Amino acid sequence: MSSWLDYTINGLIVGNVYALVAVGLALIFGVSRLINFAQGSIYLVGAYIGWVAVVQLHTPLPLTIIVVAVAAALVGLIIERFGLRPLQNSVRIAPLLATIGISFVLDQLVMLTFSPNPRALPSQLPDVRFQIGGGTIGPLDLLIAGVGITSALLLFVFLRYSKLGWAIRATAQDRDAAMQMGVDVNRVNQAVFGIAAALGGVSGLLVGMYYNQIDTAMSLQATLKGVVAEVVGGAGNVPGAVIGSLLLGLVESYGVAVFGTSYRNLFAFLLLVVVLVLRPNGLFASARQAPPEPLTGTFIAPSRPVRIPRWALLVATGIFAILPLLPVSFYVLQTLINAWLLGMLALSLTLVAGTIGQVSLGHAALLAIGAYTSALLSLTFAVPVGLAIIGGGLMSAALGTALISPSFRLRGHYVSIATLAIGEIVSLVILNWESVTRGPIGISGIPPLSLAGYELVSPISIYCFSFIVMVVLALLQGRLLGSHLGRSFRAIRDDDIAARAYGLSLNRYKSLAFIFGGFAAGVSGGIAAHLYSYINHETFNTQQSILALTVVILGGLGNVVGAIVGAVALVGLPEVFRIAAEYRILIYGIVLLLLVRFRPQGLLGTM
Amino acid sequence: MTNSPPDALLALTNVNTFYGQAQVHFDLSISVPRGHIVCLLGGNASGKSTTMKIILGLVKPRSGDVTFDGASLLGLTTPQIVRRGIASVPEARRLFADMTVRENILMGAFVRDDREAIAQDLDKMLTLFPKLGQRLSQRAGSLSGGEQQMVAMARALMSRPRMIVMDEPTMGLSPLYVDRVLELIRTINREGVSVFMVEQNASLALEIAHEAYVLQTGKIVLSGSARALKDDPRIRDAYLGGSEAA
Numbered sequence: 001m002s003s004w005l006d007y008t009i010n011g012l013i014v015g016n017v018y019a020l021v022a023v024g025l026a027l028i029f030g031v032s033r034l035i036n037f038a039q040g041s042i043y044l045v046g047a048y049i050g051w052v053a054v055v056q057l058h059t060p061l062p063l064t065i066i067v068v069a070v071a072a073a074l075v076g077l078i079i080e081r082f083g084l085r086p087l088q089n090s091v092r093i094a095p096l097l098a099t100i101g102i103s104f105v106l107d108q109l110v111m112l113t114f115s116p117n118p119r120a121l122p123s124q125l126p127d128v129r130f131q132i133g134g135g136t137i138g139p140l141d142l143l144i145a146g147v148g149i150t151s152a153l154l155l156f157v158f159l160r161y162s163k164l165g166w167a168i169r170a171t172a173q174d175r176d177a178a179m180q181m182g183v184d185v186n187r188v189n190q191a192v193f194g195i196a197a198a199l200g201g202v203s204g205l206l207v208g209m210y211y212n213q214i215d216t217a218m219s220l221q222a223t224l225k226g227v228v229a230e231v232v233g234g235a236g237n238v239p240g241a242v243i244g245s246l247l248l249g250l251v252e253s254y255g256v257a258v259f260g261t262s263y264r265n266l267f268a269f270l271l272l273v274v275v276l277v278l279r280p281n282g283l284f285a286s287a288r289q290a291p292p293e294p295l296t297g298t299f300i301a302p303s304r305p306v307r308i309p310r311w312a313l314l315v316a317t318g319i320f321a322i323l324p325l326l327p328v329s330f331y332v333l334q335t336l337i338n339a340w341l342l343g344m345l346a347l348s349l350t351l352v353a354g355t356i357g358q359v360s361l362g363h364a365a366l367l368a369i370g371a372y373t374s375a376l377l378s379l380t381f382a383v384p385v386g387l388a389i390i391g392g393g394l395m396s397a398a399l400g401t402a403l404i405s406p407s408f409r410l411r412g413h414y415v416s417i418a419t420l421a422i423g424e425i426v427s428l429v430i431l432n433w434e435s436v437t438r439g440p441i442g443i444s445g446i447p448p449l450s451l452a453g454y455e456l457v458s459p460i461s462i463y464c465f466s467f468i469v470m471v472v473l474a475l476l477q478g479r480l481l482g483s484h485l486g487r488s489f490r491a492i493r494d495d496d497i498a499a500r501a502y503g504l505s506l507n508r509y510k511s512l513a514f515i516f517g518g519f520a521a522g523v524s525g526g527i528a529a530h531l532y533s534y535i536n537h538e539t540f541n542t543q544q545s546i547l548a549l550t551v552v553i554l555g556g557l558g559n560v561v562g563a564i565v566g567a568v569a570l571v572g573l574p575e576v577f578r579i580a581a582e583y584r585i586l587i588y589g590i591v592l593l594l595l596v597r598f599r600p601q602g603l604l605g606t607m
Numbered sequence: 608m609t610n611s612p613p614d615a616l617l618a619l620t621n622v623n624t625f626y627g628q629a630q631v632h633f634d635l636s637i638s639v640p641r642g643h644i645v646c647l648l649g650g651n652a653s654g655k656s657t658t659m660k661i662i663l664g665l666v667k668p669r670s671g672d673v674t675f676d677g678a679s680l681l682g683l684t685t686p687q688i689v690r691r692g693i694a695s696v697p698e699a700r701r702l703f704a705d706m707t708v709r710e711n712i713l714m715g716a717f718v719r720d721d722r723e724a725i726a727q728d729l730d731k732m733l734t735l736f737p738k739l740g741q742r743l744s745q746r747a748g749s750l751s752g753g754e755q756q757m758v759a760m761a762r763a764l765m766s767r768p769r770m771i772v773m774d775e776p777t778m779g780l781s782p783l784y785v786d787r788v789l790e791l792i793r794t795i796n797r798e799g800v801s802v803f804m805v806e807q808n809a810s811l812a813l814e815i816a817h818e819a820y821v822l823q824t825g826k827i828v829l830s831g832s833a834r835a836l837k838d839d840p841r842i843r844d845a846y847l848g849g850s851e852a853a
């Protein structure tokens with residue numbers, strides 16, 4: 001590919017593919033104000049069903065498309081019926097978390113069924129290219145454009161002229177009023193999920209054919225791109241989603257043309273952050289329109305937290321502190337070291353999510369910043385490791401807060417999207433900023449943990465070090481939350497409008513929470529870097545962010561002891577039951593789903 | 608307090624409603640006789656809109672019963688209740704702002720399938736609300752408050768309801784539109800539709816109602832025929848905005 005026209009065609013084709021995902025997201029957001037994080041998983045399922053159809057059943061192309069659309073729609077209907085409908089009367093964050101859990105479960109099921117290795121998905125179309133102007137176009141491009149345009153037209157006619165289409169539009173504008181007209185909102189949800197899933201599945205199929213390759217990593221990428229396109233077009237705005245998608249495709253394509261392939265996603269997420277910050281209602285919303293996000297009730301309500309007597313905490317801490325002196329295996333210590341590191345990340349997340357209500361989906365980025373800072377400080381500038389780790393914490397605190405601060409005025413689901421995007425941006429900058437981060441090669445030979453000149457290499461010393469650091473962070477956070485400042489944090493979470501009316505400066509408090517949280521996460525990342533001795537841009541990924549979120553919800557949002565208990569449970573239990581590594585993510589997804597459904601306040605209760 | 612007479616079309620009996628811990632209704636009993644206009648009066652936050660939501664099934668009471676034409680509505684969903692023949696004009700009208708006026712009115716006929724009769728009813732609405740004729744393809748959100756009220760009423764009538772419930776239909780309207788709305792309610796009622804309406808403005812409501820109830824922090828404190836209540840000195844109490852009535 002060489003000419004600008006080629007890049008334009010490529011951008012529009014990819015945009016078409018995004019549109020198929022984004023339109024579904026917009027429909028769902030429209031009727032239920034939910035960002036469906038499982039949309040990419042349905043796309044993944046569509047691609048693999050397509051693979052089975054093409055490679056194993058040798059179906060002709062039109063039949064393949066129909067099979068994929070129907071099968072994906074079925075998956076969508078099942079998700080709606082069993083995953084989301086039971087949560088109708090729960091807090092607003094519950095369905096969002098459920099779709100995250102569902103996406104983990106679906107992705108893992110696909111991975112377990114088909115193995116994580118990429119597969120070829122031939123397009124069955126002749127490999128010819130037609131000359132147009134200065135560029136070329138192939139039959140597959142035409143197919144994608146055709147499917148995109150046909151679906152858009154069908155959807156338009158359906159929404160405009162069918163009774164169910166009217167019901168969908170009415171529900172999107174005013175759910176209660178639609179019910180008072182006799183609209184069965186459950187049927188509307190069903191229809192919307194079915195349509196969204198069919199479109200998403202076909203999109204997965206087409207992308208697989210376009211690149212002649214499918215693998216399980218497609219899922220998260222598709223969700224992210226779909227969300228970007230949808231938010232750019234204005235959440236819930238169906239035509240906006242189409243335009244947003246084409247725009248995203250073009251921006252990416254031109255970005256690639258100028259800077260190279262590894263910049264593709266960076267442009268996508270930068271576009272998202274810019275739109276979120278400057279025009280949170282999307283490019284096409286009239287300025288007067290209020291954000292469609294409901295402003296209250298987004299968070300899991302405070303419950304009566306389980307009171308743990310101080311002596312019990314002291315005894316538990318004591319037992320864990322002297323554990324290395326007892327005859328336990330290194331394997332147990334190793335597992336607990338992982339739990340302490342995850343515990344620090346969970347402390348950080350439980351502070352920002354549970355206390356000021358910013359449910360972050362990109363928290364692993366703070367680990368990455370801490371890890372890289374600490375690694376580079378000790379390697380390049382020979383800073384003692386202990387100091388380097390503190391440096392990592394400070395850098396995470398500063399950089400993390402600076403990156404998130406433009407998004408402070410966002411609420412609810414938008415915060416989650418922004419944090420997700422910022423998390424991706426951090427990892428993409430690490431990938432591309434080779435002169436500092438060594439790019440895709442990663443950093444190796446990171447010196448081991450040491451304290452005052454003594455290297456900590458034995459599992460016992462590492463255990464003690466990480467445990468002490470975590471306990472100190474937990475104590476600090478406990479003090480913080482018990483203070484006046486902690487009460488102000490909670491006031492902001494519960495009702496930021498009222499909090500503002502009382503004269504609380506929201507941005508200052510949100511910054512404080514992110515500074516403290518960023519420090520804890522950065523320290524955790526720093527320790528991890530010296531522990532692993534090798535890190536790269538994928539060491540700290542979205543999976544870890546979601547794992548941390550699961551830990552936090554398991555323990556009870558905002559609950560300091562809960563974060564640690566959750567980390568020990570989630571890291572420890574799979575070891576106790578000797579669950580094979582490939583099933584763990586599946587288990588985490590299921591745990592998240594069950595929690596949201598049956599115990600949203602977690603084990604120890606929200607604060 | 609009147610016990611619900613046997614010919615009541617709608618009856619609430621001893622309804623107790625809660626939002627979480629907070630109780631909004633205390634043993635609320637209201638009955639709407641067939642063919643009557645019944646008005647629920649009360650000040651801000653007295654639980655009027657919640658009464659509408661109870662009738663429509665949007666909120667379920669903790670105890671008590673709601674019956675329509677003798678059958679309980681408690682086990683039904685909102686769409687099912689609407690199909691029984693109750694239409695609503697919600698508080699602040701709640702039109703579908705991005706749909707056209709025509710689409711809004713037709714949304715009212717969502718529960719019906721008789722296409723031709725629906726088209727006839729649409730024409731009928733345009734004679735009843737002549738102003739809407741020129742506005743049919745306009746976005747509903749772009750109408751004035753009074754026009755929106757007309758659309759909301761037309762929308763409610765399109766389901767051919769046996770009963771309409773209205774939440775403060777005159778709120779925020781100019782005096783001209785207020786008179787127009789009251790007159791329309793009378794017309795609708797004369798055609799056989801029972802009306803249950805919520806109002807803050809007692810003097811307006813009592814002009815057209817047959818019976819009225821006065822709600823104060825979730826309890827019925829006064830009820831009776833509109834004629835009797837009009838002359839009741841207690842009706843001029845502060846909680847009714849007595850200065851206007853005086």
Ligand SMILES: Nc1ncnc2c1ncn2[C@@H]1O[C@H](COP(=O)(O)OP(=O)(O)OP(=O)(O)O)[C@@H](O)[C@H]1O
Pocket residue numbers: 626631649650651652653654655656657658807
């Ligand atoms: N969804 C809700 N959740 C919790 N409390 C509510 C909810 N809706 C209403 N309330 C509370 O219930 C009480 C009664 O509300 P309601 O809307 O029924 O009053 P109203 O008489 O219609 O008031 P107004 O004249 O302002 O329309 C109020 O104190 C209100 O704050």
Ligand SMILES: [Mg+2]
Pocket residue numbers: 655656657698774
């Ligand atoms: Mg009200």
